Amino acid sequence: MANLHVIDHPLIQHKLSIIRDQNTGPKEFRELLEEVSMLMAYEVTRNLPVEEIEVETPVATAQCRTMNTKIAVVPILRAGLGMVGGILKLIPTAKVGHIGVYRDPESLQPVEYYCKLPVDITDRELILLDPMLATGGSAVAGIQFLKQRGASQIRLVCLIAAPEGIKNVQDRHPDVDIYVAAVDECLNSHGYIIPGLGDAGDRLFGTK
Numbered sequence: 001m002a003n004l005h006v007i008d009h010p011l012i013q014h015k016l017s018i019i020r021d022q023n024t025g026p027k028e029f030r031e032l033l034e035e036v037s038m039l040m041a042y043e044v045t046r047n048l049p050v051e052e053i054e055v056e057t058p059v060a061t062a063q064c065r066t067m068n069t070k071i072a073v074v075p076i077l078r079a080g081l082g083m084v085g086g087i088l089k090l091i092p093t094a095k096v097g098h099i100g101v102y103r104d105p106e107s108l109q110p111v112e113y114y115c116k117l118p119v120d121i122t123d124r125e126l127i128l129l130d131p132m133l134a135t136g137g138s139a140v141a142g143i144q145f146l147k148q149r150g151a152s153q154i155r156l157v158c159l160i161a162a163p164e165g166i167k168n169v170q171d172r173h174p175d176v177d178i179y180v181a182a183v184d185e186c187l188n189s190h191g192y193i194i195p196g197l198g199d200a201g202d203r204l205f206g207t208k
């Protein structure tokens, strides 16, 4: 599909294989998720506009290009938090919003509980972060949050996606570009991505 970008760089795939491993503990999981997010940011920002400028070097004038786009990164709590640091390393001027959505374990429906965004989000390119795109309910709700507050330029960045979640986002928000490091096989009966990596929030914060 036109708006799905699978970033299959060897560095990302290598690190993802360690992240998936059930023997990888929270410390390494956090470090690797941050590193992979930083590497993904390189591709996610590839087609942002640049402006021609002149820079005086010690010996001559150089024709250069600079980025003036205002960006905000918006993690979906909790697990999206693990991706923020890596993106900010590459885009330190980005503002950060937060959206709280959890998935009801019985119905698998998203429950919204928090939203705090930069006041000027209508002027910003938004990068919505969540490592897991399972049914897609949380991402669809998160994108809806942003659109209701006037955002129009939204990119969704996930580590692992299920085909079901990709289809859900594409059906509901066909204008949103989706960036993932892997498209997995399917969901199990509890809505977990197979093979996936388990519960991203629990693995990130050591809560189970």
Ligand code: PRP
Pocket (backbone or CB within 6 Å): 076, 077, 078, 079, 080, 101, 102, 103, 104, 108, 110, 130, 131, 132, 133, 134, 135, 136, 137, 138, 139, 165, 191, 199, 200, 201, 202
């Ligand atoms: C996880 C994950 C996504 C969501 C994906 O969060 O971080 O937000 O599930 O599932 P979906 O695509 O079916 O909506 P969870 O609900 O476990 O909340 P948590 O991050 O607070 O643990």
Ligand code: URA
Pocket (backbone or CB within 6 Å): 132, 134, 191, 192, 193, 194, 196, 197, 198, 199, 200, 201
């Ligand atoms: N949320 C997760 O953290 N993992 C999954 O596999 C599905 C939803």
